[in-house]
Amino acid sequence: MEQWLPVGFRFNSTSASVRWLDFRTSRLEEPFFNHTMKRLKTVIPAAAERTTSLSTLIEAAESVPASEPAGLIFHVSRCGSTILANALKTGQACTAMSEANPIGILFQNKLFEDSPFSTGDREAMRNLLLHAVVRLYAAAFQSRILIKCQAAPILHIARIRMMWPTVPFVVLIRDPVEVVVSNLAKPSGWVKSMHRPAGTRNLFGLTELETHQMSLEEYCARGVGQFCKAAEEQLDERCWILDYRNLGIPTVFK
Numbered sequence: 135m136e137q138w139l140p141v142g143f144r145f146n147s148t149s150a151s152v153r154w155l156d157f158r159t160s161r162l163e164e165p166f167f168n169h170t171m172k173r174l175k176t177v178i179p180a181a182a183e184r185t186t187s188l189s190t191l192i193e194a195a196e197s198v199p200a201s202e203p204a205g206l207i208f209h210v211s212r213c214g215s216t217i218l219a220n221a222l223k224t225g226q227a228c229t230a231m232s233e234a235n236p237i238g239i240l241f242q243n244k245l246f247e248d249s250p251f252s253t254g255d256r257e258a259m260r261n262l263l264l265h266a267v268v269r270l271y272a273a274a275f276q277s278r279i280l281i282k283c284q285a286a287p288i289l290h291i292a293r294i295r296m297m298w299p300t301v302p303f304v305v306l307i308r309d310p311v312e313v314v315v316s317n318l319a320k321p322s323g324w325v326k327s328m329h330r331p332a333g334t335r336n337l338f339g340l341t342e343l344e345t346h347q348m349s350l351e352e353y354c355a356r357g358v359g360q361f362c363k364a365a366e367e368q369l370d371e372r373c374w375i376l377d378y379r380n381l382g383i384p385t386v387f388k
Contacts, residue, residue, distance in 0.1 A: 135159070137274055138184070140191055140236045140267055141171060145249040152191045156182040161275055165216055167234035188263070195266035198273035204228045204280045205302045206294070210361040211285040211324065212316040213308035213378040219282040228280040231271060240264050241287040241294060261297050286324045286337055288361050291368050300372070305365040308378035314354040328353050 135158060142153040155174060158181070164170045174181035205222075209215035216232065223230040231237055239245060240263055246256040272279050287294065288305065295303060317325045328345050330336045336345060338360055345353060369375065 138194075139270055139274055142235050143239055143263070144185075145246065147248055148250055150188050150249060150251075151185050152188060154184050154186065157274065162229055162231060165220060166232050171235075188259075191266050191270075192262065195269045198269050200265075201269050201272035201279065202298055203268055203301050204278035205304065206298070207280070207282040207304055207306065208288040208291055208365065209283070209285060209306040210288065210308065210310075210313055210358055210365070211322050212313050213306045214381045215282055215306045217381060218304070218306060218376070219280060222280055227277055229271065229275045229277045230280045230282055232282040233284045234281070236267050237264070237281055238284055238287065240267070241283065241290060243290055264297060284324075285322060285361065286327075289337070289364050291364055291373075295368060295373065303368070303373040304376055305368075305373065306376050306378065306381070307362065307365070310355070310358045310362070312378075313358050314351065317354050318350065324357060325350070325354060 137157045137159070138154045139157050140152050141155045144151045144153065155171065157174065160170070160174060160181075162170050164173065207215050207219055219230045219232050222228060240260055246259070249256070251259050268279050268281075291303070291305075324337055327337050328350070330342060330345075335341055338357055340353075348356075365373075365375070
């Protein structure tokens with residue numbers, strides 16, 4: 135039985151499209167979304183793919199029940215977010231979309247800069263596409279969707295929370311020194327984005343000249359500081375902090 139789900143988007147100045155993959159009976163069983171994609175593409179026969187317009191995605195989502203995420207997990211990098219996601223999906227009847235491309239790309243701040251959408255329509259389109267993706271995955275797996283983000287989207291946590299104001303969010307933290315040391319030993323994606331082409335700014339708004347004038351250690355420290363600041367400004371009854379030292383199997387989402 136075919137079960138087509140969106141796995142990616144492509145935008146340019148004249149068009150926008152959705153990439154789909156036929157999951158058939160497969161589920162998101164691996165710790166990370168891209169691990170499941172790799173498995174589906176390497177099995178024999180490999181999962182079929184197709185590309186459609188955004189309207190196909192929106193129409194498909196309208197045919198299934200509305201669904202909000204069970205919760206969202208943010209983190210400051212290397213602090214146990216994958217452990218938490220794996221624990222929660224076993225006991226809360228959730229499917230974890232862990233660092234999933236069709237979600238993560240829509241969290242990007244400058245996603246629509248090279249797109250056919252006018253400035254006034256971009257946030258509405260972002261919201262529409264995010265809700266559509268969540269609805270389709272929830273319907274396909276007949277479960278609530280738990281979203282585990284990469285580290286960088288925490289910089290936009292305020293905007294993301296506005297999309298789902300009643301959904302619980304959790305932010306995992308860890309001793310900043312430990313986070314920096316871990317990223318120096320094995321750099322995460324946000325660390326690798328330190329240097330960008332001349333004339334552009336990187337993830338933290340730094341220019342090429344500014345990053346060339348600082349060490350990798352300083353860059354990591356500044357990055358973790360910005361992650362923490364973004365989270366601190368959002369703390370309330372639906373946005374909680376969980377320290378790596380206290381990580382167990384808490385009942386975070388109900």
